[in-house]
Amino acid sequence: MGTNLILVFLLSLCSISFSQECSRGLLEDVDFPGTDITFLYSPDVNHCQLLCTEHASCQFFTFVRPDWTRDDRHFYCYLKSTPSGQPKTETSLLGVTSGFSLKNCFPYPEHCISQVYKNVDFLGADYRSLFTSDYEECQRVCTKDPGCKFFTFVNANFQNERIRHKCHLKYTWTIPRTPIVERTAGVVSGFTNRAETPNPSDTACQGELFSSTDIRGSDFEMLPAASPEHCQTLCSAHPRCTYFSYDSNDLKCYLKSNANEMVTSFKERVTSGLPAHLCQLNNSAAAISSVSSPYLLLPKLTNWLMLYPASHRRTVLVQLIQGSFRSRTTPQLLRLWPFRPPSPLLPCCFCILRPYTPPHFSLPVSSSPS
Structure with a gap:
């Protein structure tokens, strides 16, 4: 009985989401002024729309095209949002194209971008x-x-x-990175339990850490990190990283690249280590504990369902109930689901529904084109 009530609730949730419209069209020489969340570099308007779709808060955007003449802000993609989900105003402006997020569209947009851009350079990375x-x-x-x-x-x-x-x-990061890490009494921070590593594996490994050990030189990037294990996860995700050193004094992670040698020395409050190859670090895995009551699973299942585009949630849920749902990955959470469908779900350790992250480079900017 409890299972049926939960399914009715989730179907109702999907029905409410259907009222949101899908707007695929692009508005050339139209600006949505103000209400900026951030801006990112993008090679064209279609990529800019994907960036908006992938951003949790973005509802619409304005892209500055290469033919923009007022200043040098070419290839700027302004992500925007309002409480109503609609632009406050629309104005005519040469050299820009505006549009809407595709979060509510079905089928969900493909992330494979095979197009190439002539006379365009992707600087850095x-x-x-x-x-x-x-x-x-x-x-x-x-x-x-x-x-x-x-x-x-x-x-x-x-x-x-x-x-x-x-x-x-x-290369662009596919795992969460924090802009700043600092010690502050009275707060607790953490990461999502949804893994976002680029090549997940069911094989678990512990990883190798060397306490009170520093590896000098060969640094190619420094990142803030909360712990040696966090630093090891960052190193494991970067293709250049051969080993790392973590300084617990200033919470900094030094990624290093040297395939020829590794020279270590004693240093207090510094932990060094090696990346994990073709396995899932135990310290970065977030196991889901077993739950006896289906009601305790409701928040987790609801959050997972919300990852799908609004117009697709009912179909996914119905297929899940019928046992016909198939995805490249299926969350371990669903193994605990008390309703047993006729056919088994595909097993895996983590739910990685949208592993692709479009390339972008953030720089501070004051406002949108207008």
Whole structure:
């Protein structure tokens, strides 16, 4: 009886969400002034729309096109939001294109962006380079490399002859990063229990940590981190990282890249270690404890269901009940679901429903184009 009541509640939740509309259209030379959340770099308006769709708070956006002439803010993607979910005003403005998030659209937009952008450079984020015959080969290399998220290829027309045909593979973080970590009495912080590592594995591993040990040199990036285990997770997610050192005095994680040697020395309050390869770190896994009552599962199942686009939730839930639901990954949470469907659900450890993170680079900015 309790299971049936929960299903009725979830179906009602889905019905309410259907009232939200899907707006796929793009408005050329139209600005949605103000109400900015943030801005990100984007190569075109379609990518900007994906960024808005992936951002938890973004409801609509304005993209500054390459033909914008008022200043040098080309390729700026302004993510926006209002309490009503609609722009407060719309104004005509040459050189920009505006549109809406696709969160409420079905089918959900594909994250595979095969388009290339000529005479556009994705600056920074390089972790590996090689020479290829053309950009198609560079793209194939990027696609096959687990760490590569985007690339820049230097063609035969580039001014510097020495780096022509050079393929720059680039990386963007796919796990949560905190902008600042500091000790503050009276607060508790943490991460979502939904894993977002780029290559999840069912194989668990402990990882190797060396207490009171420093590895000097070979730093390529410094990040704030809450613990040595957090630092190890960051190192494991980055394709360049061969080992790391964590300073507990200032809560800083030093990612290092040197495949030739590792020279250690004694240093108090510093922990060094190695990344995990092709396994899931135990310290980053968030196991879901068994629950005897189906009502205790309701908040977790509801949160998982809300990850799907609004117009798709009813279908997912009905298929789940019928035992016909199939996804590339299925949350371990559903193993505890007391309703046993005719056919088994696909097993896995974590729910990774949207693993792709479009490349972006954040810089401070005061306001949108207008």
